[in-house]
Amino acid sequence: MSDLELHLPEVWGRSLTSVFIGGGTPSLFSERWVHRLISGIRATMPCTPGMEISLEANPGSCDVQKFAGFRDAGVNRISIGIQSFHNRQLKRLGRIHDRAEALAAAESAHTAGFDNVNLDLMFGLPDQTVQQALCDIDTAINKQPTHISCYQLTLEPNTWFYRHPPTLPTEDETWEMQLAIQSRLTTSGFYRYEVSAYTKDGRQCKHNLNYWQFGDYVGIGAGAHSKISFADRVMRSMKIKHPNNYLKHASINARVAKSYELTAPELCFEFLMNALRLPQGFSPVLFEQRTGQSSAVVSPAFSELQRDGLLQVDRDRVKATDKGFRYLDEVLVRLLPEGTTSEARP
Secondary structure, three states: OHHHHHHHHHHOOOOEEEEEEOOOOHHHOOHHHHHHHHHHHHHHOOEEEEEEEEEEEOOOOOOHHHHHHHHHHOOOEEEEEEEOOOHHHHHHOOOOOOHHHHHHHHHHHHHOOOOOEEEEEEEOOOOOOHHHHHHHHHHHHHOOOOEEEEEEOOOOOOOHHHHOOOOOOOHHHHHHHHHHHHHHHHHOOOEEEEOOEEEOOOOOOHHHHHHHOOOOEOOOOOOOEEEEEOOOOEEEEEEOOOHHHHHHHOOOHHHEEEEEEOOHHHHHHHHHHHHOOOOOOEOHHHHHHHHOOOHHHHHHHHHHHHHOOOEEEOOOOEEEOHHHHHOHHHHHHHHOOOOOOHHHOO
16 A cells, blocks of 8 residues: 555545556456455545445456455456457457356356446457447347446557457448447447447446546556646656566655656647547536636637537537547547647547
């Protein structure tokens, strides 16, 4: 807890509304370690009643007993990284679990008593068809999760896929998949509340909503990122990435590898990059609260995007149209103000 304790002067007087235990495979940790972590967080900072505490789990790393141990430790939301229920696709993605383990993990979470379960899936996979993508969605729906995250596969730099790109569906085929997935989830009672997130029974992920609404957060652990707002500035920081080096410095300020203040253009763009992922968009009031700037600074760009049918702009709300949602990256590029660093680009 020494890492979190060093953040206390920066967040004094605030309360935690969510905890997300993610990055890597935290489900490999023991139930006792997770209990120790959550207890330490509660002892260090004020926590809101009923605070959401999520833990990411990979199939094959948990069984009913371990899930039950996590629940007893205080975890109340489980997010399982399924990606696909097809063995061939899992192998091509480099996942170490198979279909049987994916199905077992989804079932075990419910058996262990979790009533808030997310399943992560991908679409636009190598040689994938619309029917194959829908098969994954139908399998997930049948496991009765309260939340499904469905992301399009992207080829990230410095990955094996990026260096050896597979044959992926065309842009039109991928769009057809997305429309079919959205329709299937909607008819099954899931509400789309973010570009890639669907929920039922009001079980939106509170932690991710905070990101998308440009809220503050504190990250602890190797490579963890933080964003903290002060009266006169907004700061971002990142911890040392290498686990061994991080552990050597976890109790001193040297654990921070990088720290910088966001410029006015960066504040505007980062807010928009997150808030426009939400179908309901954002209010100008929230823009001004989170960036400290008048919404008038982006009004000219909004007007152009509205003219092109990409944004809907009213006095109380700014949001992407259906067309804007499809071409959200283009919308963001056109909103990118001069002076924004490359790190903030979509």
